Amino acid sequence: MNSPRWLDADEQRAWRAYLRMQGRLTARLNRQLQADSGLSLADYDVLVHLTDREEGRLRPYELQRDLQWEQSRLSHQLTRMQRRGLVRREECADDGRGAYIVITEEGRRAITAAAPGHVETVRGLFFDGLTRDQVTALERLATDVLDRLD
């Protein structure tokens, strides 16, 4: 195996800065959410997707597709959330293998209570420091990378 094309100086700096930013940022967001509302980022994402449909319920495979999570990660996550009363599993009449995941009243309360503080934090830690151009450039960059990931 011949030696790879290493990263050049610009790329190294960018990569290190990116890794550091993403580590510290998600740690902060997780801590804020956990401390202020007892939810993890994972809980938050699941609940957001459930409340997006006004029925408040989804098949696990739909959630999986939307969140782009591993199947078993989702399954474990739902088990934990069910144990805490945030969601409920219901039978699925159409498909004997399947299930519906339904958000509970408690789940709704939790996400409603958590959202404002979370959004404020995302703003305060991230968007408030960026120009409009940086924001659109970021979206472009992320979608460019995502396109190549499939």
Place this chain on the structure above:
Amino acid sequence: MNSPRWLDADEQRAWRAYLRMQGRLTARLNRQLQADSGLSLADYDVLVHLTDREEGRLRPYELQRDLQWEQSRLSHQLTRMQRRGLVRREECADDGRGAYIVITEEGRRAITAAAPGHVETVRGLFFDGLTRDQVTALERLATDVLDRLD
């Protein structure tokens, strides 16, 4: 509490794209590293920092500062790495509380074997899809955000 300033459409799209990119990207990197060399990204980072000093050893608090990790995360990580023979803990003469973390021969072999494939993957999944301007913009963005995180 009055309602927060929500994210506008641009910000929402950027934020979602960013979250999705970072989730999928780190998953891919972790999988590649794990599959090809039996290391996790965490192992990799620790070993890189140890090999950066030619003595191949660091105090845990130095590692912690460099990696910006939680103290107990590092401690657990080092315990696991020690169990697998990648690092060794040594007494610290200067400070009776302290310790040195020393990379082992096996640790050196592991990082040497892992690095080329990892760098190729970072390139292939990330930098190859980006222009030079996007790379410098990313570094700028990440440092801007990091500056506000302290």
Place this chain on the structure above:
DNA sequence: GCCATGTAGATGATGTGTCATCTACTGGTG
């Protein structure tokens, strides 16, 4: 020298993510 306070680091409990594997049902083909 003694004590208070601070710092280095480890540990146990618990929540989270991944992999491998399993069960049960679906839906198409003979």
Place this chain on the structure above:
DNA sequence: CACCAGTAGATGACACATCATCTACATGGC
């Protein structure tokens, strides 16, 4: 209808992350 490949989802084992807490040593003030 019998079979079989595929899909929906759960589970157990294990690695990883976080929080709270603990021990032991360091250091400065008296």
